[in-house]
Amino acid sequence: MVVIIASSFTFLLLLIINIALVLATTSIAIFGAKDWCKDSCGNVSVPYPFGIGPDCFLNSWFEVSCNESSTPPTILKKINMEVFNFSYDLGYGREYLRVKSPVILHNCSGRERETKNQTVDLTGSPFFYSGRNKFIAAGCNNKALIARIKPRIVGCESTCNGDTLFGTSNPNKTCNGSTCCETIIPLYLQTFNASFESKTSSGPQGSKLAFVVDEEWLNFNITNPSDLLNMDSVLALIDWALPNGSTPLISSESVQTYVMYTSESSNISWRYVCSDGYRGNPYLPIGCQDIDECEEERHKISCGDATCVNVPGFYRCEGSKTWIIALGSLEKTKIFTSKELDKATNNFNNNRVVGQGGQGTVYKGMLADGRIVVVKKSIAMVVEEVEHFIIEVLILSQVNHRNVVKLLGCFLETEVPLLVYEFISNGTLFQYLHDKSEEFPLSWETRLRIAKETAEALWYLHSSASIPIYHRDIKSSNILLDEKFKAKVSDFGTSRSIHYTNIGF
Known part of the structure; x- marks a missing residue:
């Protein structure tokens, strides 16, 4: 036992030293696009x-x-892969490739394709399927599995009434097993093909299919799921990272570095993004340029009668009796209209509910610009709960950290206040620690990284935010996980900051 512990500690120490040494070499940028x-x-x-x-x-x-x-x-x-666009996602702060990914068919009369020719193999490349994709399968009496990823077993089962591919029409486009099924894909998936089995020998043996797809693209482009029988491909998101050994960019306030460690291959890779308050291409010299927030109407409004002054990475309001500061960001707190939120949530349809508790209901929605968000609709509030709501708005509007959930805006024109947050796709840390039905238990490395990221968020809140903030309710159910299982601290309703406490809270 002592040897095992010592070996694990030695490995971790060597990994940290390795990362530190590579970071120490990031002082010179030698790459960039040429003028021609x-x-x-x-x-x-x-x-x-x-x-x-x-x-x-x-x-x-x-x-x-x-x-x-x-x-x-x-x-x-x-890799001979067709790319439809290089899509920059503001919500995730990174770039994805939107590519063709094959639809694997089985037992489809006149449409059968040899699955061996449909295999996607990105092994050895810096590319992999994004965790924002889903594995989806359809067909009666169908058990579909992602092939060539042993010893892992990833797949799902679907059935239907009758002999049609998708069974009864499902207007909500959700795959719950009765018409089609879906599941998340493994992290850093680089190969894809599918194998099919029948759940029972006595059931119908009709057409079956499976594919990996960008779920947002599927929901908004496929109106009749049976159309997939006539499609060779769907669109999926491919992520990427710079291989270790590529010369990183110079470290600066305008560029942030993501270190990506893949335990299966023991590889360290890199990604760069422009820091909040900057916009551009972080892979070009001086590619991230400061945003002049004062040119944007919403920031002028937030300053009221004060003067908006742009400074690198953020802006401040001068000349007002009330002290106001907003950290720079591509997204700042916005006052949404009821029409916008009704449209985003399909009039707060019950099918959009992704969470419910004592403080209210959480809905998943899509804004007009395509961003996926969650809308927190509080229940009728007593005075103390109104205080918590105000505190959450005040605190999150001046916090900007990659490991803190981002508040995008709010709606204040009803008795029931609404908050709009970025959508974090993989649920809470609590469910991965305590729900035995989860398909992918968290590895030791992932748990350690989540703990580190949570600690970094708390350190930022305590020491680096413009006003010290004390969360006071850190627990696994308040730590959200994104598609890369990166931690996002949430639920600031019981938090306190020195500034807001001094004005009566």
Whole structure:
């Protein structure tokens, strides 16, 4: 036992030292797109480190072939994968590739395709399926599994009444096993094919299919699920990271570094994003430029009669009797209209409920710009609960940290207040620690990283926020996990800050 503990500690120590040594080498930036490089192909923008033509991409993995007469016009040359767009997601602060991913069919008369020719294999590349995708299968008496990922077993089962592919029409487009089924995919998935089995030998043996897909694309582009029988592919999100050994960018206030460690391959990879309050391409020299928040109407309004003054990374209000500061961000607290939130949640449809408790109900929704959010609808409040609501708005509106859930806005024109947050896709830490039915128990490395990220968030709140904030209710159910199982501290209703306490709270 002593040897095991010592070995684990030694491994962790060596890993931390390795990361520290690599970080120490990040003082010089030697890569960037050349002036003569094309930055688009047809209507598809191709941002660096991807590129078209010699000396226009970071390395051969990021080389893009351009054929404007094709649809789509861009192909990642080395892995021969068609790219529809390089989509920058403001909510996640990173870039994804939206690519063709095969629909695997089985027992489809006249439509059978050899599954061996449909295999996606990204092994050895810096690319992998994003955790924002879902594995979806459909068909009667169907048990579908993701192939070639042993010893893991990932898949789902579906059934239906009758002999139709999807059974009874499901207007909510949810796959619950009775018509189709869905499950999350393993982290850093680099290969995809599917195998099919029948749940019972006596049941119907009709058409079956399976695919990995960007769930948002599926929900808003497929109106009749049976249309998938006639499709060769769907769109999926591919994530990527810079391989260890690539020269990182210079460390600066405008650029943040993500260190990604894959325990299965013992690889360390890198991603960069512009810091909050900056916008641009973090892979280019001086690519992240400060945003002038004072040019945006919502910040002028938030300053009231004071003067909005832009400073690097944020803005402040000067000349007001009330002290106001807002940390820079691509998203700041917004006052939503009832029409916006009704549309986002389908009039607060019960099918959109993702959580419910003593303080109210949480709905999942989509804003007009395509962002997925959650709307927290509180129950009727007594005075003390109104205080908690106000505190949560005040605190989260001046907090900006990657491990703290982001408040996007609120609605104040009814007796029941509403808060709008970024959507965190993988639930709470509590469910992964205590729910035995979870398909992917958290590894020791993942648990350690979640603890570290939570500690970093608390350190920021206590020491680096413009006003010290004390959460006072840290527990596993208040730690949300995103698609990469990164921690997001939430639920600030019982928090206190020195500033707000001094004004009567």
